[in-house]
Amino acid sequence: MKAVRLHGERDLRYEDVPTPEPGPGEVLVRVRACGVCRTDFEVYTYRVMFYQTGMARVPITLCHEWSGEVVQVGADVKGFEAGDLVTGETGLGCLKCRLCLTGHHNICPDRIETGILNRDGAFAEFIAHPAMITHKFRDLSFEEAALAEPAACGVYAARRARITPADAVAVLGGGAIGQLAQQAARAFGARTTMLTSRSPEKLKLAEELGADAAVNARDQDVYEAAMDLTHGHGFDVVIEATGSISGFNDALRITTTRGRIALESVYERVPPGDIDDIVYRELDVFGCVGGPNVWDETLELMRRGAIRTAPLISRRLPLSRVQEALSAMEKGEPGIVKIVVEPP
Numbered sequence: 001m002k003a004v005r006l007h008g009e010r011d012l013r014y015e016d017v018p019t020p021e022p023g024p025g026e027v028l029v030r031v032r033a034c035g036v037c038r039t040d041f042e043v044y045t046y047r048v049m050f051y052q053t054g055m056a057r058v059p060i061t062l063c064h065e066w067s068g069e070v071v072q073v074g075a076d077v078k079g080f081e082a083g084d085l086v087t088g089e090t091g092l093g094c095l096k097c098r099l100c101l102t103g104h105h106n107i108c109p110d111r112i113e114t115g116i117l118n119r120d121g122a123f124a125e126f127i128a129h130p131a132m133i134t135h136k137f138r139d140l141s142f143e144e145a146a147l148a149e150p151a152a153c154g155v156y157a158a159r160r161a162r163i164t165p166a167d168a169v170a171v172l173g174g175g176a177i178g179q180l181a182q183q184a185a186r187a188f189g190a191r192t193t194m195l196t197s198r199s200p201e202k203l204k205l206a207e208e209l210g211a212d213a214a215v216n217a218r219d220q221d222v223y224e225a226a227m228d229l230t231h232g233h234g235f236d237v238v239i240e241a242t243g244s245i246s247g248f249n250d251a252l253r254i255t256t257t258r259g260r261i262a263l264e265s266v267y268e269r270v271p272p273g274d275i276d277d278i279v280y281r282e283l284d285v286f287g288c289v290g291g292p293n294v295w296d297e298t299l300e301l302m303r304r305g306a307i308r309t310a311p312l313i314s315r316r317l318p319l320s321r322v323q324e325a326l327s328a329m330e331k332g333e334p335g336i337v338k339i340v341v342e343p344p
């Protein structure tokens with residue numbers, strides 16, 4: 001079969017590899033659609049910690065956002081059969097440690113991550129995937145379902161932030177995760193949502209997807225806009241999805257006293273924001289890794305149209321041209337939210 005594999009730093013090859021056999025506990029899936037993620041770019045450029053520390057092995061087939069159709073079921077698999085439409089989550093823990101046994105397999109120190117860490121991903125015609133982290137879907141197109149993984153990350157952030165109708169929620173960043181987190185906040189009942197971005201296209205998209213306010217962080221003062229929208233109180237919840245120091249600092253400034261800040265990004269250096277502010281204003285600041293334990297609700301919210309992934313798709317490419325998607329990210333082509341690729 002054809003696959004897109006990383007052989008080393010910035011060494012990506014579209015090549016022929018053997019079609020995998022489903023092992024015990026695995027299903028073999030014919031991949032129908034894939035999302036290209038910022039994380040793919042960061043793996044490709046070896047910016048991901050696992051690659052810098054040598055914990056990750058190459059070659060590896062990239063891609064952790066995908067959907068397809070089950071074609072074969074391995075030994076000991078229950079609940080799946082050929083023809084099932086499926087998508088899957090990324091991380092799988094050791095299932096033995098304290099974190100795994102308390103439901104936090106997404107941060108197990110011995111985990112694998114599909115398409116990222118020591119397990120082949122879905123930039124290929126077929127993927128063998130653990131049934132335990134494979135999920136069936138219905139009433140969604142392959143493209144829509146391929147973006148269930150980032151949608152689950154948005155839902156997980158909303159869950160971690162315990163969003164209810166009492167909350168005004170700001171999402172900083174208009175990329176795929178930001179757009180999906182804004183919709184998740186809305187689905188959880190947030191009374192007001194605001195999304196910030198520097199891209200007019202992404203702000204327009206946020207409005208289409210139900211944000212009450214879309215604030216241009218390049219031209220407008222985010223703090224002033226936030227205070228205006230919340231009558232001077234600040235936001236109960238801020239989901240930070242820019243990964244920038246200014247985004248982190250904005251989050252601190254616009255969160256109300258005793259508010260919650262979900263970090264959906266990684267930062268290349270320690271944010272220099274006012275740490276004392278976290279203490280004196282009793283802010284809850286927490287990180288979010290992936291989207292564990294929220295897949296049933298995510299797929300149902302997508303099926304009902306409460307979370308829409310199709311409007312995020314900016315461009316479609318064949319699998320052989322994944323490299324172009326990564327180049328577009330590197331150049332920072334304006335307005336690109338999500339590029340979807342299709343295997344042959």
Ligand SMILES: [Zn+2]
Pocket residue numbers: 037038039064065149150
């Ligand atoms: Zn992703």
Ligand SMILES: [Zn+2]
Pocket residue numbers: 093094095096097098099100101105108109110111
């Ligand atoms: Zn574990």
